Amino acid sequence: MGKLKFAIYWGAACGGCDVAVVDTHEKLLDIAAAADILFWPVALDFKYRDVEEMADKSIDVCLFSGAVRNSENEHIAKLLRQKSKVMVALGACAQLGGIPGLANEKRRQDILDFVYHGSPSTASQKGVYPQEITSVPEGKLKLPKFYDAVMTLDQVVEVDYYLPGCPPESARILEVVQAIVTGNLPPKGAVVGALDKALCDSCPRKREEKKVKVFYRPQEILFDPERCFLEQGLICLGPATRGGCSDPPRCIRSNMPCEGCYGPPPDVTDQGAKMLSAVSSIIDSQDPGQIEKIIDGIVDPLGTFYRFGLPASALRKKRFP
């Protein structure tokens, strides 16, 4: 068998997934021994034209990180789908929309207004916005179209496997690549490199009783590093998040509550809804007024419960009048 052919791409992403690939350290050389990397814009100098000229299905595996936010992301996602045998959504953005997906709480125009005019650090000329086509003496300059909403990869092309995380743990990437190299592939559509059980299942913290009268944000209190975050009034997305990032989970070990980047466990269609259900069940009050007050302590429920998954959620985007 010849070497496997890999492509690694980023859509609307921060590059953290690419760093996670590089963070496999010397194991990256094992990947390079087993596979040729044909396309990896972050690390290697290839052009889109090089991909366009490849025969269909000539790439064995494409690791696609990042959400789909503009026409360039969509074009390359479709191109790589056409050229690849196996398409892997790498990381929270490709799987669920990720942090860029939080922009689905804003209107397209409001984002452009803020970025090109409103933000205090921007010196802007009034009325100047990026144009898809700009004519200059040398010809026409093109920019990708900025879409109304952020989409997940599978809202644009068919995805074979999902490798969750923000970013995915390097060890998990390696396991999945090894599974692919050895031909040990799970059924199509599977979430790989993660467990089916919720994060709480692998959490080492002490659990006693969940009765909360005040919700805090992590900067507001000194909390017990041994005890369940939720029991201390800190919102931890463990109950509504897939476990398996690492054992014990890294964020928890570093004394930070889970933020939910590994996405919902199987059979949960809306991670945020499940989480808000869990949170409301630990509120310790039967008085409507007090319940109201306790809930007011959760400052941004949408941003908290849908932090990594707004575009993949049932409602996907805010409705504007």
Add this chain to the structure above:
Amino acid sequence: MDNFEPKIIGFYCNWSSQMGIDSAGVEGASYPPNLRLIRVMCSGSVDPEVIIEAFKKGADGVVILGCHLGNCHYRNGNYNALRRYRLLQKTLEQFGLEKERLRLEWVSVAEGKRFAGLVGEITEELRRLGPLRQFS
């Protein structure tokens, strides 16, 4: 928009509110046909995922009906419903859904007429708000 008829999904509990709705019929009270009722064992058993699914699939409003506080057949299921409802309503407002689109109401055995009036009031409110905008 003048002839817009809202679709309303109502989850009602098997106990007080079931008998309350039944007594509306016995008393001959009428209410708009916009409400589609789904029976559940307890108002506290309505998962927010299901409510969101209803909105996703085209409901313009959702109403949850349970026993009055203190009267829950399962002692405190309606308190669970109350806590969950307030947090869900706050979240849905961030999604751009007016808070009137999700209602939680307590209906007792003796409140058949009140229930009928309530459905009329909710339907009117949703007519005023217009259809829920779907994701396009």
